Amino acid sequence: MSMLRAEGPKIVNSNGKEMLLRGFNLGGWLLQESYILQTDTLNCQWRIKQGLLRTMSEEQVEAFYRSYRANFITKADIDFLAKQGFNCVRLPFHYDLFLTAAQRHARTEVIRNPTNTRKLDAYVQSLSTWYDQNQLFTDPKLEGFQYIDKVLNWCAANNLYVILDLHAAPGGQGTDRNINDTFLPLDLWKRRDAKGRAIYQDITVRLWEKLAARYQKDSRVAMYDLLNEPHNLNEAHGMSSDNKELSTLYARLIKAVRSQGDQHLLLLEGNGYGNEYTNLTPDKLAAPEKQNLVYNGHRYWCTNAPEATDPNPNQINLIKNLVTFRDRWQVPVWVGETGENSNEWFAAAVQGLNANNIGWCHWNIKRVDSPASLLRVKSYGSVLTPSGRAALLRNVQFANCVPSRDVAAALTQPSNFTAPFASLTLPGTIQAVDYDLGRDGVAYQDEYSAKTDYRSNKPWNQGGAYRNDGVDIQKIDDSASSGFAVSHLAAGEWLNYTVTVTMPGTYAVQLRVQPAATPGRLTLKLGDTTLGSVMTGQQSDTIAWQTLTLTAKSLPAGRHTLRLCIDQPVEQLSWLRFLSDNASTAGGQ
Incomplete structure (x- = not known):
């Protein structure tokens, strides 16, 4: 495995060979999404934790989550992906895994009562203090680093690349709390600390500095996905209409990574759940350093017709728009998420992308009682009961999941198969x-x-x-x-x-x-x-x-x-x- 780089519109390895990254997302593991676990009424990870805290101590909740993370994805899952012919995984993670136990306790106090503005303000002030005293993300034994290292080892043993994905950013990058586990909508963009700083953005920059410092020479990492699915950054939510805030943050994040001497590919995600790039195109992006950038699309519930186009050329979830954007700006494009549909749609989507030399990463490897995932997790009851949690910890293990042969075939076989x-x-x-x-x-x-x-x-x-x-x-x-x-x-x-x-x-x-x-x-x-x-x-x-x-x-x-x-x-x-x-x-x- 070698470091990947951008060469015009292609992703290539050190020998100049084009690499089409096709793989699976490990969603629901290092950030729980309610629908993956069939806990939709709880809506997001912090609300699941809030429900657990009603009958469990904080120590018991933390112990449950350690067991959950130890069982949900293991080397057996990665080995299985490799045997299906995939060559990469995207690793979505929550920023709170890079907090110390004491720092996560401060966030848990907000989870107990997020409508208490004093508790949220106190947490933000604590983050500001830790930021100023350089006490964030400094311990190399933090859970987030440990899990990334495990995945890198498991994947390298199978010649799979890894895409690191900040799925739940500090403060939350949008309004959908199931995706970004936020207490208040768009707080990444709006929250200011006592010093008037956009503190959540400062912390996001600091996190990527630490990640880049640790993995700058690691060729097992294909890309850094700097910010998952920013969305609803618009005038209706008190922000600009032209992605100004997103462009400014991307400029800071790119500078933070490059300042560590890190030349990894950097995956940008547009507004509107990762797809809209007004004023984020290479000619307008605020960042001075624009080498090794990859532009992302997330494809759900849209047509796969090759002739279909969106009238906005900067909206790139349709295949023709992806191709046109890539060719016009001479930058690689990659579909970081696609799925949540029928096998017929899966097959048409990946065959259309493959035909145009566009890589993709399917969502998602596991879901509870869903035939749309690659590995179906059996129903377990309620996560809020001891018996339900015990069953969940058993059922998510690879050996107890049901492989979906039809899903695998749809993603890997030709149209006439x-x-x-x-x-x-x-x-x-x-x-x-x-x-x-x-x-x-x-x-x-x-x-x-x-x-x-x-x-x-x-x-x-x-x-x-x-x-x-x-x-x-x-x-x-x-x-x-x-x-x-x-x-x-x-x-x-x-x-x-x-x-x-x-x-x-x-x-x-x-x-x-x-x-x-x-x-x-x-x-x-x-x-x-x-x-x-x-x-x-x-x-x-x-x-x-x-x-x-x-x-x-x-x-x-x-x-x-x-x-x-x-x-x-x-x-x-x-x-x-x-x-x-x-x-x-x-x-x-």
Whole structure:
């Protein structure tokens, strides 16, 4: 591994070889976000801590967080990422991990009652004193440094680069406290200490000085992400309309890093959750030193159409805007976050970025009870109960997480990729939810398979269970089923299954269905051969689930593609069971 640098619009290594960084974010680890842990009502990390402090001592809360951090990400997680073919990780962290125990105690006193302005003012005054007395970030054994060092070692063992990401800055860089764990909106920009200083900004600069001093020659670090997702820096919130405050802080941060003799790539994030660069372009950025800068985009819930553009050329979350910005200013661009959608969107996004030689880092490696993450954490109860916390500490461990093969395939395979999701042999039972891996139009067809407009709340998967495709999958309560079913099957949709016929001949095919409000019709095909169709009744108080049968003649031995076509709508399909005339019974899959 070698130090990376910018060469025109490319990121290159010491040999001048272009490096396309493609990886995963380790979000939810060194900064908890409520939705990752399914604690949305608590909204952010300090509110989770506030809830814990109602029944636990401060020492017990700190002990829980040490255990949480020890379990959530380990070398096993990094090894797994490397085996999937990724070459970097982005490490989001909270600034409070670089505080001493005594300094963090002062912040905890605010957490107990953040509406008490005297406590918050006292904390800010303490920060000012520690800043003036050079007592911030000086201990090399601080937790933040220890965790960065661990990740660097784990990643280097797998030839993965690391991007250091200040995800929750002192004071908070925006209004969304779930992201930046702030007590008051935009306090990074607005707070002044008794001396009139923008003290949170001074402390942010000091933190990056210390990080640069420690890691200046460390080639395992690809980039410093100076400030995650600044947002709502605008006139409506009492700030300028042209990113003046952000440009000024970036100039200070760049100078702070370079003053340590550190030439690492520096990742800039624009206003508006990391995307908008008015007056931050290389010709207008206030910083005098502009070498080795990389411009960032965060891509969520937007179109992947290659021709789509935003009318603002400095808004660069759309792929064409990213390419145009890169080519115009001859600077590298990199997508530091992308995800939180369906596999169809994931695949289209990364394939579009790959085609334009733009690196990316997917969000996120782990989430509780979510098929959209690479590793699904099982539900654990409530973090506010002892049993819930104990279960959480167990469930987040790599060995207890459920890998999402469909997510990995969407991020790493070409557009025409398809493969079996499960080993399916006939005679036997096919669970309807075990259709093949692959994109919409390749492995399945669904009328709505990805969210491409952030304003739309229509779910791409009505049910959100089992897998993360556009196919609607729900948990069901049917004694004759496995617990999951494909639901909301609309006319024109279809599902492919790779099957191996071990016993050629005629089969009776049973389909376990729940009718829709109108009569439905399903057709089965094996390759180009139509096997037959079944009609369903109408949903009623007396008709819940039906087992329908058709006869499929002359199924040849070998490996085939079975396609289930929806001719007329059906509410749900649980399984398909193939019973051979040559066998009295059939085993389940």
